[in-house]
Amino acid sequence: MTSPYVWPTDQVVLAKLDWWRDQKFGVIIHWGPYSRLGVVESWTLCQEGEDFMARPEPWQGDPDGYREFYEKLPEGFDAPAFEPERWAEACAAAGMRYVVFTTKHHDGFAMYDTRLSDYKSTTTPLGRDVAAEVFDAFRAHGLGVGVYFSKADWHHPDYWTPGLPTPDRHANHADPGRWRRFTDFTHGQIEELLTGYGPVDVLWLDAGWVKPPREDLDLPRLAARARELQPGLLVVDREVHGPQEDYRTPEQTVPVELQPFPWESCITLGPSWYTAGPGETYKTAGEIVRLLCRIVARGGNLLLGLGPDHTGALPDTIYERLAEIGAWLGTHGEAIYGTxxxxxxxxxxxxxxxxxxxxxxxxxxxxxxxxxxxxxxxxxxxxxxxxxxxxxxxxxxxxxxxxxxxxxxxxxxxxxxxxxxxxxxx
Known part of the structure; x- marks a missing residue:
């Protein structure tokens, strides 16, 4: 049975939640060195056997060798076509009102200049603080900012301890000392993002399996500190129903009826969360428009998932879709926004x-x-x-x-x- 939704009691958070419910349409952008492989984000590091976790040839039977290979992907991450200003301009013209950007996925690679790890975008050939540039570009076009951050970190030795098996997505040890260090590390990285990257509207925490009692990151303390740094911040500990889930986030699906709480369907424009390569097919602009209308009528927001390829470029087809959606909202937006x-x-x-x-x-x-x-x-x-x-x-x-x-x-x-x-x- 699904746990009941817990409404925030902080009046500043409630005001921000009301603002967020007015926005209706946002974009979530996945990107990282994994784009060099065209695989499903970080998931090929996981050994749970699902189809989307399948590794490219010739790595299916060599988990240790594959992990070593994967962690060297940043050495060739140069992304010569990375143009966050162009992304922001296109998303704003599409009628999107906020962006959620993946600052760190499950593989632990930071797309920002964290001081707590060298596994980050500023140490690659690209050499840029990707998150800072993305947030600045989208803010300049009037969009709100959401920080995507995975609570798991398969690169960190206090989450996946070297020398021990990694049979699944969970931490591979039960050492309280290691877990305390990992908790402090996680809180420290989130504090960096909430102090050095301008105003943030949403802290969008992924990896819902990281939760008590098995993997307790002390989310009440983290959320309280986050709101000291960013008053009114919406905290979305997704899939962990309770007081740290200010709105719910059904993935690749839409609830069939009106929901009695704030929610957001996160749905991809193409087959995956980022552009894996040429020849991809995308939903039509009409499909997205009608999807948005149904979601808004049922009380939700649409968070449309897209992302650049390994060079940092969005395909022309994505720009075409965004322009067509924006043309429709330019005429009909009064029936959507703020309703x-x-x-x-x-x-x-x-x-x-x-x-x-x-x-x-x-x-x-x-x-x-x-x-x-x-x-x-x-x-x-x-x-x-x-x-x-x-x-x-x-x-x-x-x-x-x-x-x-x-x-x-x-x-x-x-x-x-x-x-x-x-x-x-x-």
């Missing part, structure tokens, strides 16, 4: 959002000529976003019947704005 779910939530090909006295009925089929919107009372006015002319509409038995103009066919989805009479004073 909340609205009954009846979904009917047939319509989903609903609301802001104050305005209800938005978003149509997920663009070939309709007529729309029937169930409403408890007649609206005062009806508009079709992106259409300047009057609409032919009438009310009938608890429904508003709207004839869509033949000259107007929105791409991907359309949105009706229905202005309702003000609620009577109590």
């Amino acid at each position: 909340r779910p609205c009954e009846p939530y979904e009917t047939d090909d319509l989903v609903f959002t609301r802001r104050a006295d305005t209800i938005y009925a978003i149509g997920l089929r663009v070939d309709l000529d007529e729309v029937r919107v169930p409403l408890p009372q007649p609206p005062q006015a009806v508009r079709l976003l992106g259409h300047d002319g009057p609409l032919d509409w009438q009310t009938d038995d608890g429904e508003v019947i709207v004839r869509l103009p033949g000259s107007h066919r929105a791409r991907h989805a359309f949105a009706l704005s229905l202005t309702m009479p003000p609620a009577p004073n109590p």
Whole structure:
């Protein structure tokens, strides 16, 4: 049984959570030296036998040799096409409102200039503080900032102790002294990110298996210190339900109905979290637009996953998708941003959002000529976003019947704005 959601009690955190719920659309960017191999991030270091953990040839039967090979990947990580300004410009134009960037994945490689390890981007041929440049670029375009940080660290000797087997993703020892050192190390790295990298809105902690009682990183102390450094910070100890999970993060899926707590679906644009190589297929802009509409109508945010290839470049197709999504939001964004779910939530090909006295009925089929919107009372006015002319509409038995103009066919989805009479004073 899923544990109940615990609402924050800190008023500053609640205000930030309300801000975050208004943003609706963000981007999560995975990138690291693993991109040189085209494998699934850090997971090929894990020996649990899942298909996504499969190692490239010829390393399937040589776990120790593969780990040594993998940890030398940074020696060739030069990324000549790394242009965070271009990423930020494209994501802002797509209508994204915040970025979550992978400062450290499970392999322990820091994409920032940590003082606590030499396993980091500034010691590679690239020689740059990647996270700092990404955060600065996205802030310059008005986006909020989220720090992705894995609580696991398969490079650190106090998580995976050298000389001991590493049969799974967990720490491979039960030494209290080693674990205390690892806990201090983890707290220290997060403190670096929250003191030297500007304003941070979200601390997005991955590796949900790192939790009490087996792997206790003292998250209450970590979260308290994090909010001393960044007041109002949202802490997302994902998959560890409790007071350090300010919003929930279903991965590659969308809840089937309205959820009674803040949530965010993290879903990739392509087949993986970053660009593994040429020939990849991506979801269409229409699929993403309609996905966003359903998620927002169910009370969530969409965190769209993408990432550059080993050179630091995003493929042209990703830029094309982002531009097309942004064009739709440029016309229809008022039905998305700053809204909340609205009954009846979904009917047939319509989903609903609301802001104050305005209800938005978003149509997920663009070939309709007529729309029937169930409403408890007649609206005062009806508009079709992106259409300047009057609409032919009438009310009938608890429904508003709207004839869509033949000259107007929105791409991907359309949105009706229905202005309702003000609620009577109590």
